Amino acid sequence: MAKNFPGHELDVLQRTAWIRFAGVAAGIPAELNSRLLAAHRLSQFEYLVLNHLNLTDDRSMPMSGLAVMMASSLSRLSHVVSRLEADGRVTRSRSESDRRVQIVTLTDVGREIFHTAAPAYFAAVGELFFDRLDRADLADLDRVMTKLIPGIDATGVLAPLAVRIGAGAP
Numbered sequence: 001m002a003k004n005f006p007g008h009e010l011d012v013l014q015r016t017a018w019i020r021f022a023g024v025a026a027g028i029p030a031e032l033n034s035r036l037l038a039a040h041r042l043s044q045f046e047y048l049v050l051n052h053l054n055l056t057d058d059r060s061m062p063m064s065g066l067a068v069m070m071a072s073s074l075s076r077l078s079h080v081v082s083r084l085e086a087d088g089r090v091t092r093s094r095s096e097s098d099r100r101v102q103i104v105t106l107t108d109v110g111r112e113i114f115h116t117a118a119p120a121y122f123a124a125v126g127e128l129f130f131d132r133l134d135r136a137d138l139a140d141l142d143r144v145m146t147k148l149i150p151g152i153d154a155t156g157v158l159a160p161l162a163v164r165i166g167a168g169a170p
Contacts, residue, residue, distance in 0.1 A: 028128050035124050040117040045070070045080055047121060050089065050114040053106035060105040062095065068157050089113055 010018065033044040042050075052069050053059050061069075067077045081104055084090040089110030095101035106114070133141065149158050 031128055032121065032124055036117060036121060039120050040113070042113065042117055043080075045072075046084060046089075047114070047117055049077070049080060049084065049104075050106060050110055053090065053104060054111060054114055058105075059111065060103050063092075063102040063104055066104055068155055071152075084110065 029044055036042045036044055036047055040047075048070060049066065052066060053061055063074060063077060063081070067074050070077060072080075081090060081092060085092055087109075088107055091105045091107055093103050093105065095103050130138075152158070
């Protein structure tokens, strides 16, 4: 057992699993980001913002809700939305019901860019992730992720979102 961090010793299996998880958790998004930037001049973060907006009925979402969905600070999201806005991919407006709330809306240009990038994105996700796992692996992974999500989802947004998207709802 490693004694590097008293009170937080990890056994060999824990250390190995954590190192592999951390590598995959950082490596796949980095590779997806590289591919999206090269092919579509779109970062993975930008793509996911467009994706979340595309999944809503009216292609709009409050900035605060989008920040939660993106596991992002409002500051970081605001910078990204500003870039997307400058390129005509999204618009920002004030909520009619609460003028303090900013609403981000996917434009037709943004939707077209999203739909153009989606096939390459999902092909890369398939190549880097799904093609390497069989159905039993996916069931195991889903079971494990279901156990881990509550530790990072203080607002309770991610678990229902996964169920909703998994069921094919918008």
